[in-house]
Amino acid sequence: MKLWPPYVRSKMSTEPSDGCQAPSVALRVDGALAQYVVPTTASVVWRIHSLNEKTGRAFAPVYFSRKEGSRWDFKSNSKHPYSDGVLCLGKTFEATMIETFAKKWPSVLAPTRPDAKPYETGRVLTPDDCTRKSATPLHLPAGLRLFDLTAPAAMNSVGYGLDAWLTATKAYHFTRSWSRWFFQCSDIDGLIYSSRPGGAQMTNYVLFSRPGLKGKLRAEAGQTRQLGQWRSLLRNASVVLNFTILAPLPKVAADE
Amino acid sequence: MPTTVEIKSPVSELEKIIFREKSGNEYVAASQSDLTGGYRILTGKVISIPKGSKDRVWGMRLGKGKSREEFIILRLADLSKPSRRFPPAKLPVNDPAGEYVQSLKDAEGGAWSTAEFMELAHISRQALQERRANFTITYWTDAKGHCHYPKWQFDPDRRVLPHVRTILGLLHTHDTLRVLTTFLVPSIGEPGVSALSMIQDGRGDEAVAAVRALEDEH
Numbered sequence: 001m002k003l004w005p006p007y008v009r010s011k012m013s014t015e016p017s018d019g020c021q022a023p024s025v026a027l028r029v030d031g032a033l034a035q036y037v038v039p040t041t042a043s044v045v046w047r048i049h050s051l052n053e054k055t056g057r058a059f060a061p062v063y064f065s066r067k068e069g070s071r072w073d074f075k076s077n078s079k080h081p082y083s084d085g086v087l088c089l090g091k092t093f094e095a096t097m098i099e100t101f102a103k104k105w106p107s108v109l110a111p112t113r114p115d116a117k118p119y120e121t122g123r124v125l126t127p128d129d130c131t132r133k134s135a136t137p138l139h140l141p142a143g144l145r146l147f148d149l150t151a152p153a154a155m156n157s158v159g160y161g162l163d164a165w166l167t168a169t170k171a172y173h174f175t176r177s178w179s180r181w182f183f184q185c186s187d188i189d190g191l192i193y194s195s196r197p198g199g200a201q202m203t204n205y206v207l208f209s210r211p212g213l214k215g216k217l218r219a220e221a222g223q224t225r226q227l228g229q230w231r232s233l234l235r236n237a238s239v240v241l242n243f244t245i246l247a248p249l250p251k252v253a254a255d256e
Numbered sequence: 257m258p259t260t261v262e263i264k265s266p267v268s269e270l271e272k273i274i275f276r277e278k279s280g281n282e283y284v285a286a287s288q289s290d291l292t293g294g295y296r297i298l299t300g301k302v303i304s305i306p307k308g309s310k311d312r313v314w315g316m317r318l319g320k321g322k323s324r325e326e327f328i329i330l331r332l333a334d335l336s337k338p339s340r341r342f343p344p345a346k347l348p349v350n351d352p353a354g355e356y357v358q359s360l361k362d363a364e365g366g367a368w369s370t371a372e373f374m375e376l377a378h379i380s381r382q383a384l385q386e387r388r389a390n391f392t393i394t395y396w397t398d399a400k401g402h403c404h405y406p407k408w409q410f411d412p413d414r415r416v417l418p419h420v421r422t423i424l425g426l427l428h429t430h431d432t433l434r435v436l437t438t439f440l441v442p443s444i445g446e447p448g449v450s451a452l453s454m455i456q457d458g459r460g461d462e463a464v465a466a467v468r469a470l471e472d473e474h
Contacts, residue, residue, distance in 0.1 A: 053428075069472065103470060104437070107447035118359040119440050122352070128431035244353050246433055 036151045037188055042142040045089040045205060046096040048227065051132045058224050061136035062087065062217045064209040071172055072191065072206045074180040084183060086190070087207045087217075089138060093233045094240045095195055095202040101129065102197030105243070123243035130228030130247040137222035140205070144189040144213075147182060150203060167193050183208045198241075360436040361396055364408035364452070373405045377414040391424045392416060394439070396432040406436070408452055419460030423451060423467050438467060 047061045064085030066076040073086045090096025105123040113120075149166060166175055182188060189210050195202035207213060227234065231249045238245055361367060374381060384403075387393040393416055394409045409420045416424075420439070427435055442450045444466040454463035 104441070104443055106442050117363065118352070118356040119363065119437065120442055122356050124353075124356060124433075124437065126431055126434040126437060128429050128434040132429075244356060246353055246357065 036148045037145050038148050040140055040142060040144040040146060043140050044137050045091060045140045046093045046135060047089050047138055048096050048100045048133050048135050058134035061138060061221055061224055062214055064214065068176060071175045072179040074176040085209045086179060089205045091203040094237045095198060095204055097237045098195055098198035098202055098241055099204060125243060125245045125247060127247035131226050133227045134224050135227050135230055136224040138217055139220040141216055146190045146192045147188050149191055149193040167196055360440060363440050367404035367406045370403050391428055392421050394420065394424060394435055396436060417455060419455045419464055422464050426467055426471050
């Protein structure tokens, strides 16, 4: 079986403490923090999304989640569909792949035994993964202002020391409180962060549902296809991320 | 060379007789009587066959002048001879995907075939088919489309464990590889822990909650 890629393990504690709670609304993203807000350049980003079991079609790729399903989407009590929510995107196809599937793969932190079975250490994509998930390229508009959590010591500049912690911890209620704080206490459009399972080389974006952004992303969205249809991208990703595809891929690929 | 063959049930003229490998160098004769791929055990005893003839499992119709029972005995005896028609299967060398899938199938004591499980659990083929269709039993299929039922999903009375059934309902899929990986891959909760090990440790509710959280992700 293929070997694991190197894993970047945070040196910081993954245990939450009171000091990790997001600050009050009084502190704003300005001053020292403002230097870590970077404008985006127009680029293609990727989104992997699920199949709607009721309709048999893929969910819309542009969906700002408000249901606390991941690291950054904080729960919203608002009934207005555009009021708040977050959309997670991968800077590359590989980045969005690892974000989507790493949670189904064996943990890299598990002790490795010499007699470990292939399924205890290997990463695979099953036929369901290739048909029940879809991938869509989206155009990230230029000029969005994102807070760069991958910048060295971005949060240290205000004395929090949370850079690695925010992307490494599994205490999602803390990370969501920070996401909410960024959303409510600033005018930035989102965050840039490193993937927890993918390490520093895999960058992801969190976009907040700012007015007009959803419409812009939808208008310029690429074609949605089942994951297996992106054959060459999938094969490249399988080399980069060391996973094995256990599904037959189509003879004619969408991306060739 | 087989010495004793105990015919368990009468054989119909319409049935196609199959000799299936049971384990290692043992075979059992069964019959295929419908298009569903299911089997009916014909011999109550497992016949020992020398190694080297493992790959020679085939089905043949009865020739003239012999009873079905005689045919079974003759064919089982024939299995011990080297075959030209069915050369030993060549396994692909260094096939990580094949290795991975095989490890899933062999996990936690392997699996029972349909015929074996029907006999063990006193269940009809139709009932088993219904369970597969309703996502209430874990199974995988081999290259010939025959179903096998992993042993780890059952309690000592051959009933599917309740938490296994709940998770199968959540997954709601016939992608058997996805089902097997969901239960066996150590990716739930703390590092190195699988859904199955949690269920076996009495933490089935936690396993169900973890799988539900994964499935609920948009």
